[in-house]
Structures are given as structure tokens and as C-alpha cells.
Amino acid sequence: MTPPIEISIIARENIKPSSPTPTHLKTFKLSVLDQMVPPTYIPILLFYPTSDHQRVQQLKKSLSETLTHFYPFAGTIKDNAFIECNDDGACFIEARVSCLLSHILNEPDHEVLKQFLPINFESSEGGKGCVLLVQANYFKGGGIAVGLCLSHKIADAATLSTFIRSWAASASGSDQRVVNPLFDSVPMAPPKDISVDPPSVEMKVYKSVTKRFVFHGSKIADLKVKVANNFVENPTKVEALAALIWKCARKASRVTLGFSSRPSAFYQNVNIRNKIVPPVPNGSVGNFVGSFIARSEEAAETDLHGLVAELRKGIEQFTSKAKRVPLSEDISVISEPQMAAIGFLSRDDMDFYVCTSWCRFELYEAADFGWGKPMWVSSAVPTCNNMVILVDAEGGDGIECWIRLNEDEMKVFECDQELLSYAAFNPSVWKTG
Numbered sequence: 001m002t003p004p005i006e007i008s009i010i011a012r013e014n015i016k017p018s019s020p021t022p023t024h025l026k027t028f029k030l031s032v033l034d035q036m037v038p039p040t041y042i043p044i045l046l047f048y049p050t051s052d053h054q055r056v057q058q059l060k061k062s063l064s065e066t067l068t069h070f071y072p073f074a075g076t077i078k079d080n081a082f083i084e085c086n087d088d089g090a091c092f093i094e095a096r097v098s099c100l101l102s103h104i105l106n107e108p109d110h111e112v113l114k115q116f117l118p119i120n121f122e123s124s125e126g127g128k129g130c131v132l133l134v135q136a137n138y139f140k141g142g143g144i145a146v147g148l149c150l151s152h153k154i155a156d157a158a159t160l161s162t163f164i165r166s167w168a169a170s171a172s173g174s175d176q177r178v179v180n181p182l183f184d185s186v187p188m189a190p191p192k193d194i195s196v197d198p199p200s201v202e203m204k205v206y207k208s209v210t211k212r213f214v215f216h217g218s219k220i221a222d223l224k225v226k227v228a229n230n231f232v233e234n235p236t237k238v239e240a241l242a243a244l245i246w247k248c249a250r251k252a253s254r255v256t257l258g259f260s261s262r263p264s265a266f267y268q269n270v271n272i273r274n275k276i277v278p279p280v281p282n283g284s285v286g287n288f289v290g291s292f293i294a295r296s297e298e299a300a301e302t303d304l305h306g307l308v309a310e311l312r313k314g315i316e317q318f319t320s321k322a323k324r325v326p327l328s329e330d331i332s333v334i335s336e337p338q339m340a341a342i343g344f345l346s347r348d349d350m351d352f353y354v355c356t357s358w359c360r361f362e363l364y365e366a367a368d369f370g371w372g373k374p375m376w377v378s379s380a381v382p383t384c385n386n387m388v389i390l391v392d393a394e395g396g397d398g399i400e401c402w403i404r405l406n407e408d409e410m411k412v413f414e415c416d417q418e419l420l421s422y423a424a425f426n427p428s429v430w431k432t433g
Contacts, residue, residue, distance in 0.1 A: 006098040007115055007137065014089035015060055015134075017067040017074050021085045028072040028083040031185035032331055033287045034153050035080055035194040036338065039128065041149035042160050043121040044363070045113060045378045049101060049431075050371040051142035055171075059136065059146075059369060060092060062171035070163055070181055070285070073132040077153050080194060083131065090132035093118050101143030105376060105430040110210040110402070113378060117147040122383050144371070156287045157358045158271055165366035172370040185286035188276075189327045208385045210404040211414055213423040215241060217397025223422050229305040232312045238357045238390060241399060242268065243308040245388055246353060248419045249405065250296075252412035253351045264351035266294045266307075267341050268314065272334075275322045291337040292318040293344070355388040364394055376429040394429070 067074045067090060075085040097116075104112065114121075118133035131154060137145040150160050162179050169178045215223075223240045232239065250264045272290040273280045280288060292314035296302045321333045344352040363377045379389050382404035389402040401423070405413055414425060 005103075005112065005115070008096045008098075009093060010096050011094040013092055015063045015067065015074075015092045016087050016089035017071060018064040019068045021068075021071045021074075021087055025071060026085050028075065028085050028183070029186050029191055030077075030080065030082060030153060031189040031286055032192045032194070033185060033189045033289070033327075033334065035191060036335065037152045037287050037289075039077075039080070040152050040383065041119060041121040041133075042152050042155060042157060043117050043147065043149050043379065044160060044164070045116055045376075046146045046148075046164075046367050046374040047101065047105060047376040047378075047429075048144045048146070048369075048371040049142070049375050050144055052371060053138055053144065055370055056094065056136050056144075058171055062369075063090060063092065063134070063167060065170050066163070066167040067132075069166065072154055072183070072285075073150070073163070075131060077128050077131065077151060080153070081191060083154060088130075090134060091118060091130050093133070093135040095135055095137050097137050097139045097145075099139065100141050101139040101145070102430045104139075104145075106428045108212060108376075108378065108426060108429065110212070110382075116145045117149055119149050121149050146369075152287070154287075155285065156271070156289045157356070157361060158273065158282060158288065159285050161361040161363055161366055162283050162285070164363065168367050168369045172368055174368075179283045182281055182284045183286075184280060184284055185288070187328070188280065189331060207407045208404050209407050209410050210382050210402060211410060212426045213401045213403070213419070214393060214427050215399050215401065215423050216393075217395075219422040220397075220399065227304045227308045229309065231305075231309040235308050235312070237399060238359055239308050239311050241390060241401065242266065242311055242355055242388070243304050244419065244422065245355075245401065245403065246294075246296075246307050247302070247304055248413055248416045249353060249386070249403070249409070250351050251416065252405070252409040255412050256406070256408045262351060263295070263297045263349070264353070265296070265344055266311065267337070267344075267352065267354045268292055268294065268311065269354075269356045270315065270318060272322060275319050277323050277326055290318060290322060290334050291341070293337055293340055351386065353386045353388060354384070355390065357390040359390055359392050359399060361392070362396075363392065364396070375431060 071085050072083045074087050074089050075083040078084050116137045118135035131151045133149045135147040166179050220237050224235050227235050227240050246266050270290045273288045294310040294314040364373045367374050379391050382402050387404045391400045393400050
């Protein structure tokens with residue numbers, strides 16, 4: 001168990017762009033895709049086993065230079081309609097941590113990790129306050145954790161990855177890794193008159209917990225072989241893991257509730273940059289995120305073959321529709337699953353799970369600020385019950401899963417022998433030598 005820790009703020013400042021934003025760029029409109037996302041932050045934590053705290057000054061300087069290119073990140077969001085690019089800057093906090101870095105990484109704990117972020121990432125400030133906040137945490141005996149929170153109103157995980165890659169390249173002097181941002185979302189998805197407040201949903205409140213499971217590459221390969229079938233001959237890593245997690249989570253729900261059968265649905269977020277017409281580059285800034293809902297209504301327990309087939313059917317139907325009509329003409333491919341999800345969330349006669357994958361964003365490769373690749377990258381982001389976050393493990397072959405479930409259901413889920421035959425429960429990420 002991680003010992004109690006104290007985090008003391010030792011400095012706070014605003015990092016402004018190195019060059020003022022030109023007058024004609026002072027107002028940055030949000031696209032309708034940006035307007036539709038909740039006013040929260042996207043968090044990420046990057047851990048480095050370095051004692052070179054002096055390099056943080058270079059971190060600030062390079063952040064200033066990077067904000068000149070990502071100028072909306074130094075502004076203020078207004079009325080769910082635009083960003084006032086006033087060059088107020090990004091909030092940069094420095095903090096001293098009372099414990100060793102190894103104490104944190106030997107047994108990562110979701111509640112402890114959140115303390116290394118510069119703001120509560122569920123805060124509504126993400127829709128009206130500072131766009132970007134950074135916190136550099138200095139550990140006793142050496143080691144740094146860089147926590148970032150970027151407003152979801154202007155960015156998705158792909159945008160966050162693009163920003164980190166460019167900032168790190170500037171900090172380390174590696175110009176070939178710089179990715180120039182593209183602000184092209186408004187022509188593709190023009191803004192609409194949308195209220196900043198999402199539709200209200202009455203949901204039961206449960207005491208929930210978040211746990212971490214790691215799937216190593218060899219285990220994922222075995223799982224892919226097991227779930228393959230005539231409909232999905234070569235499932236992706238995410239499809240295979242999503243099917244297993246869905247199966248084990250719904251089993252835990254049925255055991256806890258005492259039901260022999262119960263319908264369920266699985267809401268999967270999708271990076272749509274290469275799935276829409278016309279496709280957009282990876283460097284395009286904004287919320288290029290769609291979703292689909294896979295459902296399982298069978299009375300009997302659905303096996304992995306059936307669940308992975310439902311997931312594949314969902315992504316194929318989404319992609320087919322997304323390529324049919326440009327977003328500028330019809331955003332129903334984005335809006336319809338979101339509205340359906342609101343309906344599912346209000347029901348208490350079924351299980352509804354939400355999954356976001358941060359895989360293939362190469363965050364370890366992107367985040368070399370001159371200290372080398374991070375020892376560990378954590379999203380620490382499950383913001384609601386029945387939420388699953390998938391992130392590439394260090395090395396790229398494995399995948400880490402953060403899942404938040406009802407406390408009683410988690411007690412069943414974390415003991416599921418089928419799950420544990422593929423997953424390691426919260427292994428240490430600390431490396432010696």
C-alpha cells in the first residue's frame with residue numbers, strides 16, 4: 001500500500017506563447033464536434049526516473065515556443081462557441097512530493113495518481129477556464145511526474161498526443177519530431193447553436209472503484225486466437241480485449257444482482273480521422289471522435305466469439321456510414337450514438353459500458369523531453385461508472401486497462417479466472433538499474 005504523501009505547491013505561473021497571436025487569429029471557433037463533448041479535461045501523467053530538475057526550465061521555454069503554434073491552448077473558452085486567443089497562457093505548477101517515485105510506481109493507485117494532476121480533470125472549468133494546465137512533480141530522492149490537463153472542448157486523445165510530441169521535440173531539440181498542428185475542423189463540421197449544458201440524465205449513484213489490469217503481448221496474442229471466428233478471422237487487440245472485458249464485467253453484474261440473464265451494451269469511442277470523407281491528417285486539432293454501440297440481448301451468456309462479432313459489426317457499420325456523407329452535410333453518424341447512449345444511461349434494466357482506447361498514439365515515443373522516454377504513461381481517466389480506458393503499455397506490445405465498476409461488481413470482476421488467465425492485476429512499473 002502506498003504510504004500517505006504530501007504534495008506541496010512551490011511555484012505557479014502562466015506560460016505565454018513566445019510570439020503574440022496575430023490579430024486575425026484572436027477568435028478560434030469551436031467545431032460542432034467540439035461543442036458536443038462535455039466540458040472536462042483530458043488528463044495524462046508522464047513519469048521519468050531523472051534527477052535533472054533543472055531541465056524543467058527548458059520545459060517552460062519549449063512550452064512557450066510550442067504554444068505559439070498551438071495558440072488556442074493559451075486562450076480562454078467562451079460560451080461553448082469559441083476560444084478567445086488572448087495569450088493568457090498555460091498554467092504551469094511546480095510541486096514537491098514527500099515520497100519516493102518507486103513508492104508510487106510499485107503499486108499504482110488511481111486515487112493517489114490524481115493528486116499529481118494540476119486540476120480535477122472532471123472540473124467544469126474545462127469548458128470555460130484555462131485550456132491547458134501542467135504540473136511538474138518532484139519526488140523525494142529524484143524522479144519527476146509531468147501531469148497535463150487539456151480541455152476536451154478543443155482536443156481528443158490524438159490531439160493531446162500531437163501536442164506532447166511537438167512540445168517534447170522542442171524541449172529536446174529534435175526538430176524532425178515536430179508535428180505542425182492543423183486547425184481544420186470548422187470547415188468540416190461547422191459550429192451550431194448548442195447549449196453548453198448536456199441533457200440531464202437521472203442515474204443511480206453507486207460507490208465505485210477503479211482498478212488497473214495489464215495484458216502482456218503474448219497473452220493478447222493468445223486471446224486473439226481464442227476469439228477469432230468465421231465472422232472475425234483476425235480481431236484487433238482492442239476488439240479482443242474489449243470482448244473479454246465486456247464478458248467479464250457483465251458476468252460480474254449478473255452475479256452481483258442475482259440475474260441469470262441481463263441485456264447489455266458496449267459504447268466504443270473511435271478516432272474518425274481516417275474514417276470520414278474526406279479523411280483528415282493525424283495532426284488535425286479537435287474532437288475527431290465518433291462512437292458505435294454494440295449490443296447483446298441474448299438470454300444466455302454470450303461467448304467471446306459472439307461479443308467480438310458484435311464489436312466488429314459495430315465498427316463496420318459506423319465506418320460505412322461515416323464514409324457515405326461528409327460531416328459538413330450530416331453529423332448524425334456522431335450525434336445518434338451519443339443520444340442513444342443518454343437513453344441507455346437512464347435505464348436500470350441493462351448494463352451499459354463505455355470504452356475509450358488510447359492505443360497506437362505512441363505516447364512513450366512522443367514524450368521524450370530530453371530525459372529519455374517516460375518510464376510509465378498513465379491516463380488515470382475513468383470518469384464514470386462502467387468505464388474502460390485502454391492504453392499501450394511500455395514497449396508497445398501490451399495494453400493497460402483501467403476500469404471503473406460498482407464496488408460489489410469489482411469484487412467479482414477482479415477474481416474472474418478467465419480474465420486473470422490473460423491479465424496481471426496492477427503489476428509494478430518500477431524498474432531498477
